[in-house]
Amino acid sequence: MSITYEEVRNFLYSESRALDDKQWDTWLGHYDKEAEFWVPSWDDDGELTTDPQSEISLIYYARRDGLEDRVFRIKTERSSASSLPEPRTQHMISNIELITASEHDAEVRYSWLTNSYRYKTTDTYYGSAELTLVRADSGELKIKRKKVVIKNDCIHHVVDVYHL
Template sequence: MPDAAPLNHRSASLHDHAEVERLLFVEAHLLDDKAWDAWAELYRADAVFWVPSWLNEYDLVTDPDTQISFIYHTSRAQLQERIGRIQSRKSITALPLPRTLHVITNTVLSERDEAFVEARSSWTTHVFDPRTRRQHLHFGVYEHTLVRSREGYRIARKKIVIMNDCIPTVVDFYSI
């Protein structure tokens, strides 16, 4: 059997890989537990949270400033504002809140240096809507840019590509 083609990624130490995966898993658990204030603290103040839409069958939007995205926030404060609206119960689209279960796998690290690491992973989110008693599944790819701080890695950028973008219900930060 021929050797597999090498990945075009720089290798990272096992310790870094485990630490990055742990952060991604903690992020998922915080979302599922609706511990959104703690979730937002994983992000840097200037973090970008972007969920691009699809232009066509093959291409994503590339410029969130001039093209339509599902979600685009350019700071932790914007994420916290969204959390505040949901917690205040002023967001009628989130009443009652769905139950979610995030699963993350296939994490690959790349472009690592002393300050940051990029992580690409596959994800699924199982969502149960108590209003309709229906369940559905979102899936796609996460691209995280993480910056090392004294407390460990912090999220500087998160891009979420939703592969099944025929969305049967509301999509928000907690359901993808």
């Protein structure tokens, strides 16, 4: 049986909830060991960069171990983007599209909006995400590839994974 829209929706909600609840290990559990996580940047001509190996990216990890390092730095207060107090976030997901689906994998696109509060200031980040989901041997869905596009023109702080 193919991966269903309901499975995808529930999976995306679960990932967002883990970020909002600062359940970092649970959040990492949504990612396959070989997962690529990429946030391209906008170039001077207003076009997204297309190659994380040769162009600037806001965030790029070729494998999940990069995300694991990121979480370690967040949890141990060694993150340049986060400090005490940690920001409070609320992720909202909409326009979920199941582009293709089989019993083993799916291509998904969705829109997202995250409000982040820290130091008596609320910042809003928004954009879209494209991802490839795979069904693990355990039957659970895992993210194999995630590309997050931030549509904000101006970002006043260093962006971290919990902003997306």
